[in-house]
Amino acid sequence: MSRIITVLALTGLLTACGAPPPPDPERPPVPKAESPITATANTYKDAARSAVQATQAQAAAQAGAADAANR
Numbered sequence: 001m002s003r004i005i006t007v008l009a010l011t012g013l014l015t016a017c018g019a020p021p022p023p024d025p026e027r028p029p030v031p032k033a034e035s036p037i038t039a040t041a042n043t044y045k046d047a048a049r050s051a052v053q054a055t056q057a058q059a060a061a062q063a064g065a066a067d068a069a070n071r
Contacts, residue, residue, distance in 0.1 A: 023029060034042075
């Protein structure tokens with residue numbers, strides 16, 4: 001009797017822990033709104049990328065000016 005109860009309990013536990021059903025293709029998931037922390041981090045990353053591009057452009061201009069001065 002206790003074996004039957006144990007088997008039923010394990011079966012119920014395995015059923016409860018099974019994989020969720022696949023998403024319905026007719027209803028795609030709704031995208032979540034961006035969190036304020038993520039928005040702030042993205043702002044800082046964009047500013048850093050812009051600063052890198054500006055620095056690289058300035059370095060290229062100075063290198064070009066130095067090459068022109070050496071000729």
